[in-house]
Amino acid sequence: MGPIVSTARGILDGETEVLEGSRPLSDLLGQLSLGDDDEDHRAFVLIDSETDALPVGRVRDRWSAESLRELEPRIRDAQEWALAIAKPHCSSLIKRFAPAS
Numbered sequence: 001m002g003p004i005v006s007t008a009r010g011i012l013d014g015e016t017e018v019l020e021g022s023r024p025l026s027d028l029l030g031q032l033s034l035g036d037d038d039e040d041h042r043a044f045v046l047i048d049s050e051t052d053a054l055p056v057g058r059v060r061d062r063w064s065a066e067s068l069r070e071l072e073p074r075i076r077d078a079q080e081w082a083l084a085i086a087k088p089h090c091s092s093l094i095k096r097f098a099p100a101s
């Protein structure tokens with residue numbers, strides 16, 4: 001299973017936080033030259049661009065606890081928003097890129 005499929009599955013299964021998973025998906029899909037009209041790629045570019053200022057993943061280790069507490073409501077709202085967008089596109093990516101069985 002490739003990184004696109006494993007990340008998409010991780011987001012759907014709740015094992016990968018949607019904001020953290022959207023960033024590599026945006027990059028990976030961009031490397032495939034899918035075209036500007038690819039809806040799956042556009043969804044993850046949108047999520048990434050709208051949330052790129054929020055600390056997610058290991059970046060959080062470099063932020064102060066106070067700053068993280070202040071941003072937590074905004075991060076939580078962004079996660080809910082992003083998950084609603086990402087779910088159908090994660091399912092689509094799995095269908096498109098999972099090896100045929």
